Amino acid sequence: MIGFFDSGFGGLTVLRRVVEALPRYDYLYLGDNARAPYGSRSQRVVYEFTREAVDYLFRRGCPLVVIACNTSSAKALRRIQQEHLPGSYPDRRVLGVVRPLVEEVAERKIFRKVGLLATEGVVASEAYLREIEKLDPAIRVFQKACPLLVPIIEAGEQDWEGAELILRRYLDELLAEAGAIDALLLACTHYPILYGTIRRIVEARVEVLEQGPIVAAKLADYLRRHPEIERRLTRGGRRTFLTTDLTERFDRLARIFFGEPVRSRLVAFDREAERGGR
Ligand code: DGL
Numbered sequence: 001m002i003g004f005f006d007s008g009f010g011g012l013t014v015l016r017r018v019v020e021a022l023p024r025y026d027y028l029y030l031g032d033n034a035r036a037p038y039g040s041r042s043q044r045v046v047y048e049f050t051r052e053a054v055d056y057l058f059r060r061g062c063p064l065v066v067i068a069c070n071t072s073s074a075k076a077l078r079r080i081q082q083e084h085l086p087g088s089y090p091d092r093r094v095l096g097v098v099r100p101l102v103e104e105v106a107e108r109k110i111f112r113k114v115g116l117l118a119t120e121g122v123v124a125s126e127a128y129l130r131e132i133e134k135l136d137p138a139i140r141v142f143q144k145a146c147p148l149l150v151p152i153i154e155a156g157e158q159d160w161e162g163a164e165l166i167l168r169r170y171l172d173e174l175l176a177e178a179g180a181i182d183a184l185l186l187a188c189t190h191y192p193i194l195y196g197t198i199r200r201i202v203e204a205r206v207e208v209l210e211q212g213p214i215v216a217a218k219l220a221d222y223l224r225r226h227p228e229i230e231r232r233l234t235r236g237g238r239r240t241f242l243t244t245d246l247t248e249r250f251d252r253l254a255r256i257f258f259g260e261p262v263r264s265r266l267v268a269f270d271r272e273a274e275r276g277g278r
Pocket of ligand 1: 039
């Protein structure tokens, strides 16, 4: 299986596009809804939560895990790759979602000034500023932290008029600082759920980039370049969904994010708790 992880529902917007592009593989999705959102948590806590989740997906047999969460990708991925995997899981791989979006922005070669919406944690990490600068220092990036969006989306309130009001305020503040932009990067996997609202607010000439299709294309390319990983993936078209909180609620909201009915199971990262849980 290919493991997918997010603090909650956001990663489903990525998994949806990956499944469309690579339908033959088996996928195991884990949402840590009990502890979402991660966006305003410290680096230490995000690292610990993310490592626990990745270890859990490894124990369930995933040779490859995609961290479909920008907060975890920005704050925990590098440390997991550099410190955790070599000692504990040298034959497993973990990929994130920051790098694919950064590469896309640089490779397109048409963007000069981009805006970026993300959680507080991602903005404070400056991961996007650093990575875009490395690939193309001429691109200017203006970031805006949007701490209210993930809680609104996790509550299933994306169609509430308050969501649009809040989004307008974040975008007004971003554009007041940046002026005209060529592209708006949705650097949080929850935000595609607000795509329609965002599209209504920003000018039509501004390209709005979401990560799902970009990550799907990059993952396909990664698997072509890494046959030693690809060979270990099972191919049954199965999708399994796990959550650390209420399954009924997960299934109701996950349907919106994933675009298909979903039946989840409750898990705890801690093996003892899992045995006694449900
Ligand atoms: N989907 C996560 C991201 O992409 C949301 C983080 C959070 O839990 O705040 O950043």
